[in-house]
Amino acid sequence: MPELPEVETIANGVNERVRGARIMSVWTSGKPQTFKSPEVEIEEVLTGATIDRVRRVGKTIVLTLERDADGGAPPVPAEFLVHLGMTGRLLVAEGDVPLPPHTHAVLALEDGREVRFVDPRRFGRLSVVREAYLGPGAEPTTIGVEDFATLFKGRKLAIKAALLNQSLLHGVGNIYADESLFRAGIRPTRQAGRLTRAELARLREALRSVLQRAIKLGGSSVSDYVDAEGMRGYFQIEHKVYGHGGEPCTVCGTPIKKIVVGGRGTHYCPRCQR
DNA sequence: CGTCCCACCTGATTGC
DNA sequence: TGCAATCAGGTGGGAC
Numbered sequence A: 001m002p003e004l005p006e007v008e009t010i011a012n013g014v015n016e017r018v019r020g021a022r023i024m025s026v027w028t029s030g031k032p033q034t035f036k037s038p039e040v041e042i043e044e045v046l047t048g049a050t051i052d053r054v055r056r057v058g059k060t061i062v063l064t065l066e067r068d069a070d071g072g073a074p075p076v077p078a079e080f081l082v083h084l085g086m087t088g089r090l091l092v093a094e095g096d097v098p099l100p101p102h103t104h105a106v107l108a109l110e111d112g113r114e115v116r117f118v119d120p121r122r123f124g125r126l127s128v129v130r131e132a133y134l135g136p137g138a139e140p141t142t143i144g145v146e147d148f149a150t151l152f153k154g155r156k157l158a159i160k161a162a163l164l165n166q167s168l169l170h171g172v173g174n175i176y177a178d179e180s181l182f183r184a185g186i187r188p189t190r191q192a193g194r195l196t197r198a199e200l201a202r203l204r205e206a207l208r209s210v211l212q213r214a215i216k217l218g219g220s221s222v223s224d225y226v227d228a229e230g231m232r233g234y235f236q237i238e239h240k241v242y243g244h245g246g247e248p249c250t251v252c253g254t255p256i257k258k259i260v261v262g263g264r265g266t267h268y269c270p271r272c273q274r
Numbered sequence B: 001c002g003t004c005c006c007a008c009c010t011g012a013t014t015g016c
Numbered sequence C: 001t002g003c004a005a006t007c008a009g010g011t012g013g014g015a016c
Helices: A003-018 A038-046 A145-152 A159-164 A174-184 A197-216
Strands: A023-030 A049-057 A060-066 A076-084 A089-094 A103-109 A113-118 A125-129 A257-261 A263-267
Touching: A003 A049, A003 A060, A003 A089, A003 A113, A003 A197, A003 A263, A023 A038, A023 A060, A113 A257, A145 A197, A159 A174, A159 A263, A174 A197, A174 A263
Parallel strands: none
Antiparallel strands: A023 A103, A049 A060, A060 A076, A076 A125, A089 A113, A103 A113, A257 A263
């Protein structure tokens, strides 16, 4: 479901609500696939900890934890990592509101509220790490033009597939890959290593502006995405190609094509994107 | 190592 | 209406 702008919206929302709150108890569902760290370890690290802050790294929501030194506590620093997969949600709710189906973790806070992880398809992952989490790749909203160009040098795969590779840039997913390639006028099937300097510069700028605009609008709500407060985003209104296969291009009127690149549905304008 | 493809899940939508 | 096929915002592992 969520890419960088959606994850950032959720992380910021959760941060505002639970920053400084203390976790009194933890419940986990026991679905093994959901937990990248052992459930007992997650429960042990989280229970009694204070949430120092919540931020986004790539597509991962990171909760930085703090503990009193005298509590028989595990070593600081510790971070709780929430990856939402396709359908994951991280919600803050009053404890007396019934748990939605497919809830896999509940952090009960001191004041009666709960942080809940809900994920029907179970592609999401929860884990704890003992050091500051940096993510697998470079940050697309701040990367410089030189570093951006270096990422793709000598690569033979399609630029669309390269944009989705989280160990190069992290945070870019299917929607924003298609939308940034459209705005940069680059066909998704082009070999990454064969883009010109000018095209790479355009792509970096398009990516950055699309991501920042989407963050401003609270992300894209394609089907059921909602932020920590249950609010939808509005960037889907500005999608030019994603989800518009067969419709006329807003720039030239040519029908938008939908093909498969790197196993993912890929939308582009055959006239505007070369 | 780089690249490709599929499995991992459930639910919504499409098509017969 | 009913049911099967198809598709979905992501990743990670195995094959080559």
